[in-house]
Amino acid sequence: xxxxxxxxxxxxxxxxxxxxxxxxxxxxxxxxxxxxxxxxxxxxxxxxxxxxxxxxxxxxxxxxxxxxxxxxxxxxxxxxxxxxxxxxxxxxxxxxxxxxxxxxxxxxxxxxxxxxxxxxxxxxxxxxxxxxxxxxxxxxxxxxxxxxxxxxxxxxxxxxxxxxxxxx
Amino acid sequence: xxxxxxxxxxxxxxxxxxxxxxxxxxxxxxxxxxxxxxxxxxxxxxxxxxxxxxxxxxxxxxxxxxxxxxxxxxxxxxxxxxxxxxxxxxxxxxxxxxxxxxxxxxxxxxxxxxxxxxxxxxxxxxxxxxxxxxxxxxxxxxxxxxxxxxxxxxxxxxxxxxxxxxxx
Amino acid sequence: xxxxxxxxxxxxxxxxxxxxxxxxxxxxxxxxxxxxxxxxxxxxxxxxxxxxxxxxxxxxxxxxxxxxxxxxxxxxxxxxxxxxxxxxxxxxxxxxxxxxxxxxxxxxxxxxxxxxxxxxxxxxxxxxxxxxxxxxxxxxxxxxxxxxxxxxxxxxxxxxxxxxxxxxxxxxxxxxxxxxxxxxxxxxxxxxxxxxxxxxxxxxxxxxxxxxxxxxxxxxxxxxxxxxxxxxxxxxxx
Numbered sequence: 001x002x003x004x005x006x007x008x009x010x011x012x013x014x015x016x017x018x019x020x021x022x023x024x025x026x027x028x029x030x031x032x033x034x035x036x037x038x039x040x041x042x043x044x045x046x047x048x049x050x051x052x053x054x055x056x057x058x059x060x061x062x063x064x065x066x067x068x069x070x071x072x073x074x075x076x077x078x079x080x081x082x083x084x085x086x087x088x089x090x091x092x093x094x095x096x097x098x099x100x101x102x103x104x105x106x107x108x109x110x111x112x113x114x115x116x117x118x119x120x121x122x123x124x125x126x127x128x129x130x131x132x133x134x135x136x137x138x139x140x141x142x143x144x145x146x147x148x149x150x151x152x153x154x155x156x157x158x159x160x161x162x163x164x165x166x167x168x
Numbered sequence: 169x170x171x172x173x174x175x176x177x178x179x180x181x182x183x184x185x186x187x188x189x190x191x192x193x194x195x196x197x198x199x200x201x202x203x204x205x206x207x208x209x210x211x212x213x214x215x216x217x218x219x220x221x222x223x224x225x226x227x228x229x230x231x232x233x234x235x236x237x238x239x240x241x242x243x244x245x246x247x248x249x250x251x252x253x254x255x256x257x258x259x260x261x262x263x264x265x266x267x268x269x270x271x272x273x274x275x276x277x278x279x280x281x282x283x284x285x286x287x288x289x290x291x292x293x294x295x296x297x298x299x300x301x302x303x304x305x306x307x308x309x310x311x312x313x314x315x316x317x318x319x320x321x322x323x324x325x326x327x328x329x330x331x332x333x334x335x336x
Numbered sequence: 337x338x339x340x341x342x343x344x345x346x347x348x349x350x351x352x353x354x355x356x357x358x359x360x361x362x363x364x365x366x367x368x369x370x371x372x373x374x375x376x377x378x379x380x381x382x383x384x385x386x387x388x389x390x391x392x393x394x395x396x397x398x399x400x401x402x403x404x405x406x407x408x409x410x411x412x413x414x415x416x417x418x419x420x421x422x423x424x425x426x427x428x429x430x431x432x433x434x435x436x437x438x439x440x441x442x443x444x445x446x447x448x449x450x451x452x453x454x455x456x457x458x459x460x461x462x463x464x465x466x467x468x469x470x471x472x473x474x475x476x477x478x479x480x481x482x483x484x485x486x487x488x489x490x491x492x493x494x495x496x497x498x499x500x501x502x503x504x505x506x507x508x509x510x511x512x513x514x515x516x517x518x519x520x521x522x523x524x525x526x527x528x529x530x531x532x533x534x535x536x537x538x539x540x541x542x543x544x545x546x547x548x549x550x551x552x553x554x555x556x557x558x559x560x561x562x563x564x565x566x567x568x569x570x571x572x573x574x
Contacts, residue, residue: 001236001240002216004219005216005217005220005236006237006240007219009237009240009241010219010237010241012231012233013241013244014244026243048170049172049173051169051177052180063180065181066169066173068173069169069177072177072178072194073177076178076182076194183456221454223454230456231456232455232456233455234454237455238452238454258441258444258445259437259438259441262437262441262443262444263437263440265444266437273418276418278430278433279342280342280391281342281385282387292572321444322451322454330446
């Protein structure tokens with residue numbers, strides 16, 4: 001099978017955005033060729049008679065439905081309950097995303113509540129991860145966001161995070 | 169969005185083979201139009217520069233990778249896919265599929281072994297189901313195959329059951 | 337020592353070894369070989385399944401019937417058991433049928449292998465979605481009731497003094513633990529039973545995610561016996 005159809009199959013099966021180098025590794029092709037074919041594939045899917053798109057998110061490529069199909073596709077996945085993030089989780093995630101790396105105490109200072117349970121949740125959902133330890137007494141753990149966080153919110157990278165109105 | 173790209177998006181999102189009437193219901197299009205567009209889509213995907221295919225299995229349509237991509241795509245998929253049915257399960261399933269509806273005893277007569285454990289496995293995997301009771305003393309349970317059976321073996325419907333080489 | 341799943345498999349092996357056609361088997365010969373195999377199993381202290389013994393008796397009966405043509409097979413067969421083989425022709429017929437379904441199984445194996453080369457998108461892969469069929473099995477709002485039960489549990493927990501968190505289990509460890517616990521309760525188990533030992537918040541969350549993952553993988557079902565009633569978890573025993 002040629003590289004382009006192979007890439008189509010790989011993107012179809014992948015459960016998360018795949019970086020070009022990962023795809024190259026799987027297919028045994030050169031990264032340059034992979035990028036080239038992906039771009040062609042991307043352009044082909046842009047045609048108005050296609051219902052899917054090759055998205056470029058979280059530093060990887062992912063096959064997804066086009067937004068115009070959303071209303072119809074929603075009907076199909078209505079039964080498929082999505083986990084929604086709690087308000088607390090969203091707030092905490094926001095703090096981590098904009099202020100990373102942050103410690104538990106940094107978050108507590110901003111939100112006024114101990115974030116322990118929420119942090120655990122976010123860690124388990126792989127939205128955040130331990131990125132190191134702060135060089136202060138007690139060496140508290142530092143948290144940062146993950147690729148899964150970018151993927152979930154459809155962001156290409158952290159620079160795409162919208163600037164918050166107030167930085168307080 | 170036109171019907172064809174919409175169908176592509178719907179097939180992409182669906183987790184199992186979708187019958188044409190279900191797709192018609194979701195898209196609000198006529199079943200006839202759905203069938204027509206699906207056939208076009210199916211033919212388009214047949215092109216050698218495509219890595220996917222629109223399969224016609226278990227009385228429905230499903231988007232899947234082409235077999236030629238298997239070696240590459242396998243590297244991405246979970247191990248569960250490598251799990252295959254035991255010989256005993258296949259034999260029992262064969263008897264049920266070809267001779268349905270059948271009772272436990274019918275299977276025992278052919279295989280020479282009590283099928284209890286195997287039947288449980290097949291029921292749990294939803295390959296078979298109880299279709300009724302036989303009108304003889306003791307009213308034994310009758311078993312038949314399911315859509316999941318067709319899907320697993322890539323069959324369109326029961327008429328597609330391959331005929332064994334020798335009929336004995 | 338080869339292992340055979342049933343008496344037909346063994347008979348088949350013996351017939352193939354003797355290189356005779358099924359229709360031309362010598363009942364005396366095949367019976368002798370069959371009994372010799374069972375004898376060997378006994379020598380090795382291996383269990384001989386009852387089906388093998390029934391077949392041995394049948395073969396012996398067929399053999400003696402040949403010597404004494406007037407003997408009739410016993411007619412008292414229980415309702416729920418397979419009828420005994422009463423003639424050599426019937427034995428041959430059964431063997432042929434058995435062989436037929438061996439080839440059927442082979443055909444199915446080919447279909448299976450072909451289908452293994454075709455991949456579909458894994459359920460819930462792209463976004464963390466709960467399996468619709470699992471959600472259906474869970475009844476209306478199965479997941480949302482799990483969530484609210486979980487939140488109640490957490491809020492109840494917040495009222496308790498905090499504990500030191502020690503040796504936390506991973507979600508996959510917890511999944512195994514939950515499955516093991518549910519294995520002992522075939523009719524299902526109250527959701528709260530899974531959180532009995534006043535767990536830490538992390539342990540509650542780990543258990544919760546273990547439950548979600550088990551639902552997603554169709555290993556367990558969760559449902560409510562009535563609105564706002566008990567939440568029951570049950571293992572799907574694959």
